[in-house]
Amino acid sequence: MEIVIVPSADEAGRVVAGIVARALAAGARTLGLATGSSPVGAYRELARQHREEGLSFAGVRAFLLDEYVGLPANHPQSYASVIRADLVDHVDLASDDVHGPDGAAPDVEEEARRYDDALRRFGPVDLQLLGIGTNGHVGFNEPGSSLDSRTRVATLTDETRRDNSRFFTGGEPVPRRVITQGLGTIRAARHLVLVASGRRKAAAIAAAVEGPVGSSCPASILQVHPHATVVVDEAAARLLERADRYRDGAGHAIPGRRS
């Protein structure tokens, strides 16, 4: 696992965008996209590179991690809408090539199975972007999720619903149920890249990177993945006991960064 500690959230976004751009240049054709605020800096930088430097997503197929149950795709907080606003509208990713579970499907259990089958058929995902919840969740795999779980309907914790309520305006409740790629589904990707910033993520990052591997901290699956990269700013890194060692190694892990 590579741990890259950078001074700011903006720099974390640039580092993650650099990893994505290099993967595309090396032939990656299947991207796993995360939503939420964590990857937004990376998406902004990828859009800039597309606009100013000719970075292209042509021929890339993208898969979302998760979706709220009950929100139609055109609801502003559906992850289908969020990824359009944050990335797809600003680059040359064809919207037909951006896939996600349909949270408004009449049979959401069946929809979860269909999405998992699609991931098996088109996968493995070459590069999977991840954020992390304050309780260590990835995708919407809350603590207690099986490490081998597949895409399924899951229930959010109150903590996650509280955290995500900042995106829902006018007192609209955060849906309780979601469809999420499972931890087993996510682990099938070739390269996992998790990005986090800010003090409120520090405990989750410490548990994910230096705590025991297990379902109490779903993001700890990165410790047992053959190719995982964690990019954090200083605030999110503040509880890492081995931060100095990671700083020493960062220049070797990420081409183009000084050691």
Ligand code: GLP
């Ligand atoms: C949501 C998403 C996760 C995301 C997490 C963190 O629950 N399902 O994929 O990683 O929130 O969100 P944020 O990046 O906004 O802090």
